[in-house]
Amino acid sequence: xxxxxxxxxxxxxxxxxxxxxxxxxxxxxxxxxxxxxxxxxxxxxxxxxxxxxxxxxxxxxxxxxxxxxxxxxxxxxxxxxxxxxxxxxxxxxxxxxxxxxxxxxxxxxxxxxxxxxxxxxxxxxxxxxxxxxxxxxxxxxxxxxxxxxxxxxxxxxxxxxxxxxxxxxxxxxxxxxxxxxxxxxxxxxxxxxxxxxxxxxxxxxxxxxxxxxxxxxxxxxxxxxxxxxxxxxxxxxxxxxxxx
Amino acid sequence: xxxxxxxxxxxxxxxxxxxxxxxxxxxxxxxxxxxxxxxxxxxxxxxxxxxxxxxxxxxxxxxxxxxxxxxxxxxxxxxxxxxxxxxxxxxxxxxxxxxxxxxxxxxxxxxxxxxxxxxxxxxxxxxxxxxxxxxxxxxxxxxxxxxxxxxxxxxxxxxxxxxxxxxxxxxxxxxxxxxxxxxxxxxxxxxxxxxxxxxxxxxxxxxxxxxxxxxxxxxx
Numbered sequence: 001x002x003x004x005x006x007x008x009x010x011x012x013x014x015x016x017x018x019x020x021x022x023x024x025x026x027x028x029x030x031x032x033x034x035x036x037x038x039x040x041x042x043x044x045x046x047x048x049x050x051x052x053x054x055x056x057x058x059x060x061x062x063x064x065x066x067x068x069x070x071x072x073x074x075x076x077x078x079x080x081x082x083x084x085x086x087x088x089x090x091x092x093x094x095x096x097x098x099x100x101x102x103x104x105x106x107x108x109x110x111x112x113x114x115x116x117x118x119x120x121x122x123x124x125x126x127x128x129x130x131x132x133x134x135x136x137x138x139x140x141x142x143x144x145x146x147x148x149x150x151x152x153x154x155x156x157x158x159x160x161x162x163x164x165x166x167x168x169x170x171x172x173x174x175x176x177x178x179x180x181x182x183x184x185x186x187x188x189x190x191x192x193x194x195x196x197x198x199x200x201x202x203x204x205x206x207x208x209x210x211x212x213x214x215x216x217x218x219x220x221x222x223x224x225x226x227x228x229x230x231x232x233x234x235x236x237x238x239x240x241x242x243x244x
Numbered sequence: 245x246x247x248x249x250x251x252x253x254x255x256x257x258x259x260x261x262x263x264x265x266x267x268x269x270x271x272x273x274x275x276x277x278x279x280x281x282x283x284x285x286x287x288x289x290x291x292x293x294x295x296x297x298x299x300x301x302x303x304x305x306x307x308x309x310x311x312x313x314x315x316x317x318x319x320x321x322x323x324x325x326x327x328x329x330x331x332x333x334x335x336x337x338x339x340x341x342x343x344x345x346x347x348x349x350x351x352x353x354x355x356x357x358x359x360x361x362x363x364x365x366x367x368x369x370x371x372x373x374x375x376x377x378x379x380x381x382x383x384x385x386x387x388x389x390x391x392x393x394x395x396x397x398x399x400x401x402x403x404x405x406x407x408x409x410x411x412x413x414x415x416x417x418x419x420x421x422x423x424x425x426x427x428x429x430x431x432x433x434x435x436x437x438x439x440x441x442x443x444x445x446x447x448x449x450x451x452x453x454x455x456x457x458x459x460x461x462x463x464x
Contacts, residue, residue, distance in 0.1 A: 018316045026315055030323045033307070034330040045337040056344055144348060149285070149405070150423040 054090055061099045064139040065110035065129040072104035076238060080223055085230050087238050098223060106237035108132075111227065112139075115219040119211030120147040126215055128167065130224065132231055135174065136196075137185075137216065140167035145208065152208025163202045163209070171196035172220040178228045181221055187213030255378050263386030269362040270393035270435075271442040276362040280394055281431035283353045287410050290398030292346045293353065294391025296335045298384065300357050301366060303331035305383035308371040315372070324367040325358070332357045362390055393438070400434045401425045 058075050062068045077096035079086040088096050099112040111130045116123045124147065129139035142154040150156055157163065175182045183197040187210045193200035199216070201209035227234065269275045279297075283289045307327050308315075315323045336354045340347045347354070357363065366386055371379040402408055405425030407415045424430050 015317070018318065023316055023319050027319055027322065027326075029314070030311070030326050034326050037330050038333050041334040041337045045341040048341040049337070052341070052344055148423070149426045150421060 050091075054093060057093065057099075060127050060141055060143065061101060061112045064112050064127050064141045065101050066139055068101050068109055069103065073109065074102045074106075074237060076100045076102065078234075080226050080230070082226060085233055087240065098227070100234055102237040108235045108237075110138075111234070113219050113223055114143070115212075115215030117211045117213075117215035117218060119145060120152055120205075120207035122146045124152070124208060124211035124215060126212055128216060128219075130172070130220075130227070132227060132234070134169065135172060135224075135228070137167050137170040137172055137220070140164065140212070140216075142212075145211075147205070147208045147211070151205040152202075152211075156205075157202070157208065157212070160202055163200070166193075166199045169196065170199065170216075172216075172224050174225050174228050178225055181224055184221055185213055185217040253378075255381050259378060259381045260385035260388075263382060263384075264389040264392065267386075268389040268393055268442075269386055270390060270397075271438060274439075275365060276360045276390060277435070278356065279353050279360065280397060281428070281435060283350055284394050284398035284401055284431060284434075285405065285426040286349075286402045287395060287398045288346070289349050290394035291391065292339065292343075292350055294387070294394045296339060296350075296354055297357055297360065297362070297390050298387030299335045299338075300328060300331040300360075301363055301383040301387040301390075302380060303334070304328045304363055305366055305371040305379040306376055307331075308367045309374060309376040309379040312372045320368070320372065321364075324364060324372075328363050328367065329358050362386060396438055397431065397434050400437075401430050404434075405430055 061075055062070050062073065076099070077088040077090075077093040078098040078100065079088055079096055080098045097113060101109045101112070103109050111132065112127055113130060114125065114127050116125045118124075122145075124145045125143040127141050127143050128137050130136075131138045142157050145152060145154050145157065147153055170185065171183065172185060173182050174180065183195065185197055185199060186195075187199045187201055188194075189206070190201045190203040199209065199213040201213075263269070267273055270277065270280045276297075279293050283293045304324070304327050308324060311323070311327075332355060335357070339350065339354060366379075366383055370382050374382070399409060402410075403414060404422045405427075407413060407419035407421050413419075422430075425434065
């Protein structure tokens with residue numbers, strides 16, 4: 001920098017420092033405008049988001065359970081724990097860990113549960129159908145997978161007919177005392193499946209297959225014994241749903 | 245109210261086009277490369293991110309421009325960030341409400357628009373010195389330029405990596421997708437290729453101008 005430039009910088013008038021009150025007032029005003037806008041956006045979009053999420057979940061539950069007539073079926077959300085089977089309304093359906101679908105006569109058509117386990121790049125989230133009569137998994141859909149496109153993404157997994165065949169009559173039978181799953185779900189290398197509780201991994205996508213298998217194992221180990229213990233309660237639609 | 249000399253200049257086509265082409269945020273200024281690489285594995289995601297960025301650019305530029313004489317220099321960056329974060333939160337809710345699929349695909353990158361330097365750059369270098377109309381025109385130009393760049397990258401990646409464009413199959417069942425193109429390395433490869441194209445275009449333009457000047461000198 002030249003000496004003339006230095007001089008001009010030194011002689012430039014320094015703007016007066018605003019008082020701290022003025023700075024706080026400005027930030028307060030901006031924060032207030034920001035808060036109002038965010039709250040307004042939340043108020044407008046929140047009901048729409050909740051409605052869409054509920055519809056998406058309902059569609060996925062109806063899609064994954066075989067033999068559901070969507071026009072007459074009723075979906076009921078439950079929070080199942082060792083001590084309680086709590087019936088949840090639509091507002092709190094996001095907390096549910098068990099979904100039951102009933103036909104027009106109020107008879108249980110099938111059950112669905114969510115599962116999640118580490119895949120290749122992130123958690124692989126699935127929704128699977130459980131048939132309490134055959135004590136088996138009889139349907140699965142991938143809710144979210146960020147694994148490698150062409151190997152472990154939703155489209156590729158669901159398009160792999162051979163892999164999806166694993167989830168027809170996949171045994172999760174409980175022991176005689178209904179306290180645990182007799183043979184937990186196990187993922188085996190591609191082409192080595194020998195038992196009805198084994199998942200034959202996809203060739204080239206072992207981590208994604210394990211993510212799905214491990215998710216099913218964790219969910220079924222926890223919930224299937226409880227479902228079998230409370231099956232009589234689940235077999236008919238709750239009275240509150242009938243009245244609605 | 246203080247009127248800066250730059251505020252009195254009229255709005256021209258150049259106010260809009262500068263951001264689209266000459267000062268394209270991605271291909272010329274190399275700004276906002278994080279979303280340009282991360283979410284451009286399909287054309288729809290590119291349009292979604294571009295649309296969200298345009299909304300935030302317009303909203304923040306309008307508010308910064310309106311409040312420009314109220315915001316003291318000392319707290320301007322904090323103020324701009326709060327304003328930008330507000331519009332990012334709004335667009336985050338809006339995309340979530342519009343499409344769960346798009347919201348899932350764009351993921352955390354919608355929230356990360358807050359730290360996109362294209363937007364803070366517009367607030368600091370343009371909206372804080374110009375009137376609202378001019379700021380909006382300039383922000384729209386930059387937003388369109390950003391979306392154009394994302395679409396260029398996303399389109400090529402989707403065509404090569406999935407054999408589709410906007411989800412429509414282009415080459416039929418026999419096409420073997422070049423999967424690496426929809427993976428992170430594909431983002432770098434395609435962005436690099438586009439940067440080469442833009443550098444070549446710029447060099448060609450400079451050469452043409454130089455040749456014309458030489459010809460004029462020779463004739464003179």
